[in-house]
Amino acid sequence: MNGAEAILNAFEQHHIDTVFGYPGGCIMPLYDALVSRNVKHILCRHEQGCALAADGYARASGRIGVCIATSGPGATNLITGVANAYMDSIPLLVITGQVPSALIGTDAFQETDILGMTLGIVKHSYLVTDANEIPQIVAEAITLATSGRPGPVWIDLPKDVLLSEIINTEAVEESHQPASTAAQTSTATTAVDMILQAKKPLLYTGGGVHLDNAVTELQQLIQLTAIPHVCTLKGIGNAGKNTACDLGMLGMHGSRAANLAVEECDLLIAIGARFDDRATGKVSTFAPAAKIIHIDCDAAEIGKLKNVELSIRSSLKSFLAQIYDDLQSHSATLQASTAEWKAHCQALKRTHGFAMSANTVDDCGPIAGPAFVNMLSSLAPADTIVSCDVGQHQMWVAQYFSFATPQQHLSSGGLGTMGFGLPAAIGAQLAAPDKPVVNISGDGSIMMNIQEMATIKRYGLPIKIIVLDNQHLGMVRQQQELFYEKNYSEVDLSDNPEFTDLAKAFGMKALKVTHANQMRRGIETLFAYSGAMLLHVCIDQTENVWPIVKPGASNKEMIEGASA
Amino acid sequence: MKNIIHCEFQPQPGAIERILRVTRVRGFAIETMNAAIQNQLMKLEMTVTGERCFTNLCHQLEKLHEVQHASHITTVRSHPVRKLA
Numbered sequence: 001m002n003g004a005e006a007i008l009n010a011f012e013q014h015h016i017d018t019v020f021g022y023p024g025g026c027i028m029p030l031y032d033a034l035v036s037r038n039v040k041h042i043l044c045r046h047e048q049g050c051a052l053a054a055d056g057y058a059r060a061s062g063r064i065g066v067c068i069a070t071s072g073p074g075a076t077n078l079i080t081g082v083a084n085a086y087m088d089s090i091p092l093l094v095i096t097g098q099v100p101s102a103l104i105g106t107d108a109f110q111e112t113d114i115l116g117m118t119l120g121i122v123k124h125s126y127l128v129t130d131a132n133e134i135p136q137i138v139a140e141a142i143t144l145a146t147s148g149r150p151g152p153v154w155i156d157l158p159k160d161v162l163l164s165e166i167i168n169t170e171a172v173e174e175s176h177q178p179a180s181t182a183a184q185t186s187t188a189t190t191a192v193d194m195i196l197q198a199k200k201p202l203l204y205t206g207g208g209v210h211l212d213n214a215v216t217e218l219q220q221l222i223q224l225t226a227i228p229h230v231c232t233l234k235g236i237g238n239a240g241k242n243t244a245c246d247l248g249m250l251g252m253h254g255s256r257a258a259n260l261a262v263e264e265c266d267l268l269i270a271i272g273a274r275f276d277d278r279a280t281g282k283v284s285t286f287a288p289a290a291k292i293i294h295i296d297c298d299a300a301e302i303g304k305l306k307n308v309e310l311s312i313r314s315s316l317k318s319f320l321a322q323i324y325d326d327l328q329s330h331s332a333t334l335q336a337s338t339a340e341w342k343a344h345c346q347a348l349k350r351t352h353g354f355a356m357s358a359n360t361v362d363d364c365g366p367i368a369g370p371a372f373v374n375m376l377s378s379l380a381p382a383d384t385i386v387s388c389d390v391g392q393h394q395m396w397v398a399q400y401f402s403f404a405t406p407q408q409h410l411s412s413g414g415l416g417t418m419g420f421g422l423p424a425a426i427g428a429q430l431a432a433p434d435k436p437v438v439n440i441s442g443d444g445s446i447m448m449n450i451q452e453m454a455t456i457k458r459y460g461l462p463i464k465i466i467v468l469d470n471q472h473l474g475m476v477r478q479q480q481e482l483f484y485e486k487n488y489s490e491v492d493l494s495d496n497p498e499f500t501d502l503a504k505a506f507g508m509k510a511l512k513v514t515h516a517n518q519m520r521r522g523i524e525t526l527f528a529y530s531g532a533m534l535l536h537v538c539i540d541q542t543e544n545v546w547p548i549v550k551p552g553a554s555n556k557e558m559i560e561g562a563s564a
Numbered sequence: 565m566k567n568i569i570h571c572e573f574q575p576q577p578g579a580i581e582r583i584l585r586v587t588r589v590r591g592f593a594i595e596t597m598n599a600a601i602q603n604q605l606m607k608l609e610m611t612v613t614g615e616r617c618f619t620n621l622c623h624q625l626e627k628l629h630e631v632q633h634a635s636h637i638t639t640v641r642s643h644p645v646r647k648l649a
């Protein structure tokens with residue numbers, strides 16, 4: 001057995017059955033060994049597509065995503081995708097070929113110091129020097145990537161290491177997840193006391209809840225206490241669909257209701273959220289009247305940006321279960337002491353939430369992005385997985401699409417990577433072959449990884465692509481309009497190719513809608529068709545995302561519509 | 565503010581680069597540095613300056629796979645401490 005075969009054995013041992021890759025010189029020994037194996041290799045059309053598809057696979061399946069590339073340009077093409085996974089704490093195993101050991105450091109053909117280049121976007125990385133270490137390294141890498149706060153782990157393999165025979169073929173034990181830290185009972189008790197003393201408690205939850213598999217526990221806590229809830233982009237779906245006390249996303253494009261609740265609350269309970277600037281606005285003015293409890297599994301997140309009254313480093317799952325038990329007997333007290341606040345939050349939600357009534361749509365007029373997403377949300381099957389790209393359309397999905405779980409909403413939060421949506425949809429469809437998968441993209445973002453339409457065709461994936469086409473880099477245009485005195489610079493995309501023709505060239509069905517009265521038919525056709533299909537939606541070019549908080553300003557300074 | 569950071573880690577290839585990178589990216593400058601292997605562990609002592617929280621820097625360093633322990637001792641207070649929000 002050689003090093004390449006040892007990698008594939010390790011995949012088998014760790015139940016990795018789907019990988020995303022692209023071959024080339026230094027990784028060829030692995031591709032040579034792959035031919036006789038059962039692992040499903042998905043050949044994307046760009047290494048960035050491989051990394052982002054592996055990311056989407058991991059998000060939708062809850063399992064590790066694997067991507068493979070050759071040395072030099074193959075490896076550097078992975079970087080954006082790996083950075084994307086790092087910023088959103090997604091578990092990835094990244095395998096790259098490297099030039100032979102003797103040539104490392106000689107500026108050999110397709111040599112890059114990929115370990116050095118990627119230090120800042122991985123949880124850990126290895127440059128393997130001895131093939132005998134491969135089983136151990138892969139096992140350790142998988143454990144690291146998937147435990148604690150998950151993230152990408154990179155293994156760089158010189159070609160000679162892949163080819164060299166392994167002497168030690170003893171199987172490595174299955175990797176064991178390190179036990180997660182549980183909160184001390186005393187800190188949980190303090191948290192419960194603070195909750196019971198608060199008149200205006202507010203839950204602020206993020207992507208950590210889903211990553212720690214704690215969505216059920218959170219939803220149970222919300223059901224028991226009805227404490228008003230706001231969430232980050234990655235926390236969308238945490239509270240479940242149509243939950244009365246859920247005020248939706250907070251922050252730069254959050255609901256006015258969510259931002260006002262943060263402004264007014266006297267206790268903010270931050271769970272698996274990291275006080276990111278898009279969520280907090282100017283952090284010194286965030287939650288000005290509140291004591292803060294911050295629960296996270298990562299000690300380095302606590303107190304990083306905001307001083308808190310109570311910091312709890314713990315697995316979220318066990319902490320939530322613990323405080324649920326403790327609060328059960330106090331439920332009546334809690335309801336009484338917070339009734340006024342809850343009623344106030346309900347009123348905020350009614351007047352300043354994202355709900356949209358059906359009759360706000362002007363049938364003969366142009367299509368408005370929010371109205372389209374709102375209708376899509378009501379017509380999509382309940383188990384639909386939505387992968388977004390980045391821009392205005394991404395924010396409209398966050399605002400107007402209702403998700404039952406965060407696992408159904410794949411969005412590039414930390415890095416904001418245009419081009420994420422299409423490959424992520426491919427990964428998600430492979431992870432969940434029986435579920436409808438929709439990529440909602442913009443006319444800018446879709447072109448960033450358009451080549452992956454060929455991957456959809458090759459594997460016959462029934463993905464639905466929706467391009468919300470405003471003929472602009474809409475989000476940049478919006479900020480130029482509002483904050484750069486309408487000095488529009490390089491945002492026009494009116495010369496894009498005809499998207500329906502493009503889709504057809506990739507063997508995909510396509511449909512175009514231009515007026516509001518065609519929306520319903522377009523969406524219904526999309527879901528009725530069993531294969532891959534693109535829906536080109538021409539939307540109002542001047543539509544903006546509201547509200548918006550100017551970068552660096554306080555969240556209470558939301559700008560809305562005409563008042564801009 | 566100036567602090568001395570003590571850090572013990574497995575001397576694997578790239579470990580020092582990771583530690584220096586985290587220190588820089590998290591907003592600190594290194595003034596002096598000393599490192600040696602003792603009992604198969606690399607012991608590193610560095611004087612660093614910065615206005616951000618040193619405890620948080622140690623938490624960030626401890627997230628590195630090779631790092632077993634990181635701690636800090638305050639030496640000189642050169643600037644007023646920047647208050648967190």
Ligand SMILES: Cc1ncc(C[n+]2csc(CCOP(=O)(O)OP(=O)(O)O)c2C)c(N)n1
Pocket residue numbers: 389390391392393394416417418419441442443444445446468470472473474475476
């Ligand atoms: C790879 C990458 N490049 C640039 C940006 C900056 N950026 C953020 S949103 C945006 C415009 C996106 O345009 P489009 O995909 O058409 O979406 P829209 O905002 O129009 O809905 C740009 C350029 C980014 N986030 N990612």
